[in-house]
Amino acid sequence: VPERLSIDRERSAARIGEGSGFAQMLLGSRIVAGRVDEEDLRGRFRAIDDGRSFWEHAEAAGYEPSRWRECARILDDLSGWIELHIEQARVLQDTGHRVGVVNAIAGYVHGDITIDGRADHAGATPMDMRSDSAVVAAETIVELERLARSAGAGVVGTVGEIEAHPGAINVIAGRTRISLDVRGPDDPEIARVVGAIAGFAERAAAARGQAASYVARQSLPATLLDPAIVVALEAAARDSGEPYMTMISGAAHDTMCVAQRVPSAMLFVPCRDGLSHTPAEHAEPADGALGAEVMFNAIRALV
Amino acid sequence: MVRADGARAVAGLRDLGARTSDERGAQRLAWTSTWGEARAWLRDELAQIEGVSVRVDVAGNLWAMLPGASSRTVVLGGHLDSVPNGGWLDGALNVVGALEVLRALATAPQPLTVRLVDWADEEGARFGRSLLGSSACAGTLDPGSICDLTDAQGIRLAGALAEWGVDVHRMPEACAERSDVVAYLELHIEQGPVLERLGLPLGVVLGTFGVQRHRLWFRGAHAHAGSTPMDLRRDAFLAAARSAIAFRDDAAGRVEARATTGIVQVSPGIVTAFNGACEISLDQRALDDTVLREMLASARQASERISAEEGCTVEWQPLLETPPVPFDAELIERADAVVDRVAGSSVRLPSGALHDATEMARVVPTVMLFVRSIGGISHTAAEDTDEADLELSVRALDELARDTIARLAVR
Numbered sequence: 001v002p003e004r005l006s007i008d009r010e011r012s013a014a015r016i017g018e019g020s021g022f023a024q025m026l027l028g029s030r031i032v033a034g035r036v037d038e039e040d041l042r043g044r045f046r047a048i049d050d051g052r053s054f055w056e057h058a059e060a061a062g063y064e065p066s067r068w069r070e071c072a073r074i075l076d077d078l079s080g081w082i083e084l085h086i087e088q089a090r091v092l093q094d095t096g097h098r099v100g101v102v103n104a105i106a107g108y109v110h111g112d113i114t115i116d117g118r119a120d121h122a123g124a125t126p127m128d129m130r131s132d133s134a135v136v137a138a139e140t141i142v143e144l145e146r147l148a149r150s151a152g153a154g155v156v157g158t159v160g161e162i163e164a165h166p167g168a169i170n171v172i173a174g175r176t177r178i179s180l181d182v183r184g185p186d187d188p189e190i191a192r193v194v195g196a197i198a199g200f201a202e203r204a205a206a207a208r209g210q211a212a213s214y215v216a217r218q219s220l221p222a223t224l225l226d227p228a229i230v231v232a233l234e235a236a237a238r239d240s241g242e243p244y245m246t247m248i249s250g251a252a253h254d255t256m257c258v259a260q261r262v263p264s265a266m267l268f269v270p271c272r273d274g275l276s277h278t279p280a281e282h283a284e285p286a287d288g289a290l291g292a293e294v295m296f297n298a299i300r301a302l303v
Numbered sequence: 304m305v306r307a308d309g310a311r312a313v314a315g316l317r318d319l320g321a322r323t324s325d326e327r328g329a330q331r332l333a334w335t336s337t338w339g340e341a342r343a344w345l346r347d348e349l350a351q352i353e354g355v356s357v358r359v360d361v362a363g364n365l366w367a368m369l370p371g372a373s374s375r376t377v378v379l380g381g382h383l384d385s386v387p388n389g390g391w392l393d394g395a396l397n398v399v400g401a402l403e404v405l406r407a408l409a410t411a412p413q414p415l416t417v418r419l420v421d422w423a424d425e426e427g428a429r430f431g432r433s434l435l436g437s438s439a440c441a442g443t444l445d446p447g448s449i450c451d452l453t454d455a456q457g458i459r460l461a462g463a464l465a466e467w468g469v470d471v472h473r474m475p476e477a478c479a480e481r482s483d484v485v486a487y488l489e490l491h492i493e494q495g496p497v498l499e500r501l502g503l504p505l506g507v508v509l510g511t512f513g514v515q516r517h518r519l520w521f522r523g524a525h526a527h528a529g530s531t532p533m534d535l536r537r538d539a540f541l542a543a544a545r546s547a548i549a550f551r552d553d554a555a556g557r558v559e560a561r562a563t564t565g566i567v568q569v570s571p572g573i574v575t576a577f578n579g580a581c582e583i584s585l586d587q588r589a590l591d592d593t594v595l596r597e598m599l600a601s602a603r604q605a606s607e608r609i610s611a612e613e614g615c616t617v618e619w620q621p622l623l624e625t626p627p628v629p630f631d632a633e634l635i636e637r638a639d640a641v642v643d644r645v646a647g648s649s650v651r652l653p654s655g656a657l658h659d660a661t662e663m664a665r666v667v668p669t670v671m672l673f674v675r676s677i678g679g680i681s682h683t684a685a686e687d688t689d690e691a692d693l694e695l696s697v698r699a700l701d702e703l704a705r706d707t708i709a710r711l712a713v714r
Contacts, residue, residue, distance in 0.1 A: 089530035106529055110574055120679060122563035122586045123512055123655025124495025127555040134564055135551050138544035145541055149533045158528035158577045159540060164567045169516060169584040169622070171565050179574040181528040217574075250529035274526055274535075277576075 022047055022054055025218075029254035032071045033261060041065060072261075080229055080302060081264040083255045084291050086283045090274035091247060098287055099244040099294055100268035101233040105259075106154060106183040106250050107222030109194050112161075113140060113201045117210040119166055119174030131210050134164050134173035140201045140212075141178065147193050147200075148182070154248045155184035155193060180214075185222050185248045223256045226263035229302065233265055236297035242290055267291050305410040307403040307701035309694025315399045316693070319344055319383075320391040328684030329391055333384035333424035333435075334463050341383040341395075345421060348402055352409045362439035362477035363423035363469040369405055371413035376483045377707050378418045378667075379404060379700070380437070380659055381490070382425035390686025392492045392693075394425055396674070400490045400697040404704050414712035416483065417704070422659045423469075430460045437659035439474040440481055441666050446471045486634065486707050487663040489671045490700045492688055496679035497652050504692040505646045505699055507638040508671035511654045511661040512561070512588035513595045513627030519543070519606060523615035525571055525579030537614035540569050540578040542606075545613070549605035550585055553598060559653050560598060561588040590627050590653045628661045634670035637710065638703055642672065645699045672699055 022045045030036050036045075045054040058065040092100050117131035141159045148157035161179035180197065184190045198214035205212035230246070237244035247268070255264050269291040272282040323331045323341045331341045342365060349357050349367045357367045381397025401419045408417055422440075427433030430452040438444040450461040450471050461471045491508075493499075498506050523537030547564040554562035566584035585602060589595040603619060610617040635651065642649035652673065654661075660671045674696035677687045688696075 087530065088527050089532075090526075090535055091530075091532065094535065108529065121495060121655055121681075122561060122565060123514070123588050124493070124497075124679065125561070125655065126497060126559075127551070127561060129496050129500060132551070132563070134567065135548065138547045138564075141541060141544040142548065145533065145538075154532075156529065156531065156533055158538075158575075160528060160569070160574045160576050160578060161572050162540070162567055162569055164565070167566050169565050169586050170563070172563055173565055173567075181574050183529045250531065251527050252529065274531065276527060 025252055026254055026257055027054070029257035031068055032075060033257035034072055035257055035260070038068070041068060075258065075261045078262045080226070080299070081255065081258045081262045082229065082233070082295050082299065083253060083264070083266045084295055085253060085266060085268060086271040086276060086281070087268040088251050088271060088274065088276035092245070092268060092270035093272070093274065095245065096243055097245045098242045098270065098290055099237045099240070100247045101230060101237055101244060102249045102266035102268060103225050103230045103246055104185040104248045105223040105225070105253060105256050105266070106185050106248055107187050107190055107220050108181060108183040108252065109190055109219040110217040111180045111194065111214055112177055112217065113180060113198065113212055113214050114175065114177045115201065115205050115210055115212045116175050117173070117208065120172045122170040122172055125172060130172055131208060132172045133176040133210060136201065136204045136208060136210060136212060137162060137164070137176040137178050139204045140197065143200045144180070144197050147196055151193050152184065152186055152189045154250070155182070155189055156250055157182045157193060157197070183250055187221050190222070220252060220256065223259050225255070225259060225265040229263055229265035229298070232298040232301050233267055233294060235301065236294045239297065240290060240294055267295055305407045307400070307407040307697050309403070309697040312399050312403040312697045313690050313693050315348065315402065316391060316395055319395060319399065324391065328388035329385040330387060331383055331385040331389070332387055332429055333426065334429060334467055338384050342421065345383060345398065345402070352406050354409055355405065359468070360477045360480050361469065362436045362474040363464065363467055364436040364440065364477060364480070365421040366480065367405065367419040369409050369413065369417045371416040373415050373712070374483045375485045375711065376416040376418055377486045377488065377704060377711070378420055378484050379488050379704060380420045380422060380663070382422045382659060384424055384426050386426050386428040386682050388684060390681055390683060392686055392688055393494065393681055396492055396693065396696070397490050400700050403697055404701045407701060408704065413708060415485070415708045417708070425659050429454045432460070434657060434659055434662050436477070437662035439477040441662040442475060442478045443662060443665065444474055446474055481666060484667045485711050487660065487667050487669040488700065488703055488707065489658060489660040489669070490696055491658060491671055491673060492681060492686070493673040493676045494679065494681035495655055495676065498650070498673060498675035499677065499679060501650055503646065503648055503650055504675055504695050505642045506650045506652050506673045507635055507642055508630060508654045508673055509635060509651050510590055510627060510629035510664065511657055512590055513592055514623055514625045515587040515595060515599050516621070516623035517585045518620040518622055519546070519583050519585060520618045520620070521546070521581045521583075521610060521615050522618070523579050523613065525576050528575045528577055531577070536577055537579070538577040539581040539615050542610045542613040542615040542617070543567065543581040543583045545609045546606040546617070547583060549609065550587070550602050553601050553605070554587065557589070557594060557598070559590045560594060561655070562586070562598065562602070588655065590629065592627050595627065628664045630660070630664055630670045631668035634668055634707070637706055638670045638672060641702045641706055642699055645702060646695060672696065672703065
């Protein structure tokens with residue numbers, strides 16, 4: 001246990017949390033947690049803008065990527081980890097809570113469903129002679145919402161991407177691809193929802209004489225956070241006299257990687273209208289200070 | 304009585320195709336030298352028919368006239384122009400079929416005058432304005448709206464047509480061509496799957512669909528796919544998907560109606576966020592104007608109800624609105640009887656695509672015959688129809704022309 005616990009140290013920003021430059025989420029904390037291999041860094045992870053590898057970019061910026069395994073040591077001396085973060089959603093704001101104690105971070109499965117129908121003329125083809133892949137995609141989107149709403153607590157499902165081909169106003173879409181993002185605190189429940197939506201798409205496609213196929217992309221298991229730290233945070237939040245709640249994080253955070261090695265938890269403070277990843281992102285300084293206070297008092301109680 | 308020779312029509316189509324196509328398909332783009340070669344071929348064929356005279360009108364339409372006892376005229380129409388890399392039958396079947404009917408009719412005196420017309424620029428593939436020659440004849444062409452159209456090379460329509468002796472501003476004078484016309488008949492490949500699915504070679508066209516085309520903007524608010532619970536979302540894409548299904552279900556529950564959403568675009572369009580904005584297209588078609596209006600009203604209502612349920616708004620932008628054009632009821636009856644006789648069985652079906660007959664139907668009694676398309680494919684080199692069906696379709700056009708002439712001659 002370190003002698004002095006400074007807020008700055010515990011909040012040490014991981015190098016790449018957002019995953020935009022290399023299309024890899026949580027890259028810095030995954031390196032620290034040993035969740036990558038050297039081939040990823042040397043070849044597979046490439047910058048979106050210029051296609052150069054992470055390795056080349058790190059060297060150009062004056063770092064020594066060949067020593068990447070040594071990063072893991074920065075976790076060696078830690079007996080606990082707490083990450084304070086804005087919520088990036090509206091749950092705290094809408095429920096009137098000023099602090100959220102995070103006891104689990106949702107795992108996620110990313111994938112694609114591609115539906116193959118037939119591109120025919122919009123005027124010449126009667127409704128009952130069509131193989132419209134966009135209709136199956138639309139049905140699948142609506143079904144995913146139903147599945148997520150009726151699934152276990154904290155499960156969410158999203159279709160963020162769609163490509164309908166050929167994409168002309170007077171042509172029936174012959175092929176449509178949609179992305180899937182399914183998250184939740186319970187991995188078997190996520191797998192069940194993904195299996196259910198893939199099965200639904202196949203049946204909905206077959207019912208219209210089409211074929212649908214699911215292909216997995218990236219996935220990360222759910223992370224249950226350390227009960228002792230969670231209890232300490234809840235106690236400190238209660239002692240603050242301000243309204244708080246215990247919740248899961250739907251978004252992925254660096255803590256997911258750190259928690260593989262170190263007992264960890266997270267604390268959320270509200271952000272205005274849940275807005276994040278835009279210049280309109282804003283949290284009240286007083287809420288930030290309250291979060292720091294709760295964290296500090298929890299750490300004092302733990303050590 | 305000499306009947307139109309279907310086999311000769313097929314041979315003529317093969318000959319025309321060989322002269323005006325390459326390995327990618329037919330290249331009879333209007334106002335190009337290849338189109339000119341197609342017309343030269345047609346003129347050579349017409350020159351072999353005794354008593355037939357040929358001229359080109361102010362709109363660039365080519366007319367062949369077989370004078371009869373009366374100046375009242377039955378017109379058989381088609382178009383030799385094709386899309387780039389097009390098929391061998393679209394438009395050309397109508398012209399070559401009519402050519403063989405004219406050749407047969409010319410062997411005996413006719414009570415009415417018969418004319419064949421090769422409409423100029425049906426496809427609009429070069430300048431983007433389709434039904435050019437037929438709309439000039441029907442009186443629906445506004446020269447001011449087309450002179451400044453340009454092709455891919457930046458050449459202006461007015462300049463290109465001037466090279467073919469057509470003064471854009473005088474094109475509406477082509478209305479004079481229809482002064483004595485009492486019926487307009489057109490044979491065409493179906494370009495769709497209906498006849499093939501029904502197992503029938505020929506059908507009678509009820510008219511061309513009216514079209515309502517709109518662009519719809521659904522707006523909610525995008526946010527993180529992980530951190531936002533399902534019940535706090537304003538997912539514009541979900542509102543659009545539910546609406547598109549409602550549009551489709553509405554059309555599927557009606558007779559002879561279509562609804563298609565062919566374009567969908569989402570923003571931000573990334574896997575880890577639900578979408579705050581979604582744009583979709585809606586293309587609705589129906590043969591009955593009241594039905595088409597009902598469909599539009601029902602779609603608007605559904606999109607607004609669903610948007611409200613999803614915490615979103617929806618905005619409609621009209622893109623295109625054309626009313627349905629039904630064909631002549633009496634000609635439909637007669638054509639149905641002819642097809643029944645020639646093919647053993649007939650069916651009446653709407654046309655999804657626009658045709659020159661759509662323009663003519665506005666001003667003279669009109670009907671079309673469809674012959675089945677293999678796989679419903681058109682506008683590509685793969686466009687095809689069995690030769691036996693083609694021969695049958697020319698026979699049906701021949702009988703319909705004779706039936707129409709005989710019927711109208713006694714009025």
